[in-house]
Amino acid sequence: MAEAAGTxxxxxxxxxxxxxxxxxxxYVQEAIESGHTASGGAFAARAADLLAQYSGATEVLLTTSCxxxxxxxxxxxxxxxxxxxxxxxxxxxxTALAYARQGARLVFCDIEPHTLGIDPDHLATLLDETVxxxxxxxxAGVACDIEGxxxxxxxxxxxxxxxxNAHGLYGTWHGEPLGSFGRFAAQSFHETxxxxxxxxxxxxxxxxxxxxxxxxxxxxxTNRRAFxxxxxxxxxxxxxxxxxxxxxVLAAYLLGQLEQHDVIQAKRRAVHEAYAxxxxxxxxxxxxxxxxVPTDRVSAYHMFYVLLPTxxxxxxxxxxxxxxxxxxxxxxxxxxxxxxxxxxxARATECPVTExxxxxxxxxxxxxxxxxxxxxxxxxxFLTSVTASAMV
Ligand SMILES: Cc1ncc(COP(=O)(O)O)c(C=O)c1O
Numbered sequence: 001m002a003e004a005a006g007t008x009x010x011x012x013x014x015x016x017x018x019x020x021x022x023x024x025x026x027y028v029q030e031a032i033e034s035g036h037t038a039s040g041g042a043f044a045a046r047a048a049d050l051l052a053q054y055s056g057a058t059e060v061l062l063t064t065s066c067x068x069x070x071x072x073x074x075x076x077x078x079x080x081x082x083x084x085x086x087x088x089x090x091x092x093x094x095t096a097l098a099y100a101r102q103g104a105r106l107v108f109c110d111i112e113p114h115t116l117g118i119d120p121d122h123l124a125t126l127l128d129e130t131v132x133x134x135x136x137x138x139x140a141g142v143a144c145d146i147e148g149x150x151x152x153x154x155x156x157x158x159x160x161x162x163x164x165n166a167h168g169l170y171g172t173w174h175g176e177p178l179g180s181f182g183r184f185a186a187q188s189f190h191e192t193x194x195x196x197x198x199x200x201x202x203x204x205x206x207x208x209x210x211x212x213x214x215x216x217x218x219x220x221x222t223n224r225r226a227f228x229x230x231x232x233x234x235x236x237x238x239x240x241x242x243x244x245x246x247x248x249v250l251a252a253y254l255l256g257q258l259e260q261h262d263v264i265q266a267k268r269r270a271v272h273e274a275y276a277x278x279x280x281x282x283x284x285x286x287x288x289x290x291x292x293v294p295t296d297r298v299s300a301y302h303m304f305y306v307l308l309p310t311x312x313x314x315x316x317x318x319x320x321x322x323x324x325x326x327x328x329x330x331x332x333x334x335x336x337x338x339x340x341x342x343x344x345x346a347r348a349t350e351c352p353v354t355e356x357x358x359x360x361x362x363x364x365x366x367x368x369x370x371x372x373x374x375x376x377x378x379x380x381x382f383l384t385s386v387t388a389s390a391m392v
Contacts, residue, residue, distance in 0.1 A: 024256030039245025066188030070098035105346035108336035117144020141300025171300030311359030
């Protein structure tokens with residue numbers, strides 16, 4: 001597509017760009033030179049300690065991805081045929097797939113339109129005796145309705161709450177860290193997230209009863225961890241499991257990032273606030289919505305999104321922004337009516353809010369090093385595109 005006049009010589013603004021923020025390069029070199037580059041190394045232990053101190057988790061297992069952390073939670077719960085897991089339809093595939101591949105059937109829940117988190121009222125209608133777990137997503141780093149979910153699950157202590165906290169690290173609800181509400185919480189350190197190491201993740205275990213078994217499943221089904229802690233004199237095959245541990249080279253990269261969490265979050269907050277300052281005052285006149293964060297929550301500032309009036313207008317705006325070198329993008333395509341979602345579902349459910357939001361949501365470029373000039377360009381491209389597409 002041709003660049004619009006006057007923009008052809010400007011560099012494209014990407015949707016995301018990972019940045020070195022602290023001692024990442026030094027730590028990676030140290031990890032390589034130490035000779036311990038596999039899982040179970042010193043950098044992984046330090047990164048896990050930082051996460052545990054912050055979140056209050058009983059144990060933190062660093063994994064190869066958020067996906068594998070979710071898979072590990074499904075294994076710890078021993079999910080299988082006859083069990084169902086309730087997941088939002090508006091999420092990434094592996095929030096659901098991690099449980100389906102363990103043999104559980106899925107029930108898709110709709111979201112509420114303000115925070116795009118799971119809708120407690122819909123959740124209440126989906127519960128039956130087969131439900132073993134409910135998975136929450138804190139979309140964009142803003143807590144879902146924790147109070148509503150707790151109310152709905154109050155008389156079902158048998159149901160495990162799992163937080164897919166891929167977006168939410170360092171966000172809070174009522175002052176408590178996201179990732180501290182579920183029996184399990186999964187983090188992502190994929191290159192698109194707030195804290196990155198290429199590909200990486202973590203499973204936070206918030207209940208002591210899961211720690212021993214999770215360590216075995218994490219360590220390829222062996223009791224190697226008990227051996228390293230001096231609890232047994234040799235280690236053997238004990239259980240099912242897989243190779244979940246993060247390489248220490250990547251954990252070194254991650255530690256460099258996590259040590260700078262205040263700096264990184266401050267930069268992301270500044271980007272978020274600059275976009276909000278530019279867009280909130282003109283949203284009504286242009287007919288789009290900018291979500292606000294409920295006052296009882298602090299965002300993790302994972303992304304900035306807006307809602308356009310229609311799918312057609314959203315798509316037109318995306319296209320014309322790209323034509324002037326600004327990479328905005330859409331987000332999740334509903335899972336409940338996807339091919340795999342239909343085949344893994346215990347039964348069909350209706351998720352009209354998910355379908356509506358999915359068609360109208362547009363995400364602006366959002367990363368730590370986005371400059372004021374870049375943001376001006378993004379805002380101008382967005383507003384120009386909204387105006388032009390509204391006239392069609
Ligand atoms: C809500 C959510 N969960 C899970 C994932 C998967 O994370 P990972 O790539 O670390 O497996 C993503 C990725 O974008 C996500 O958005």
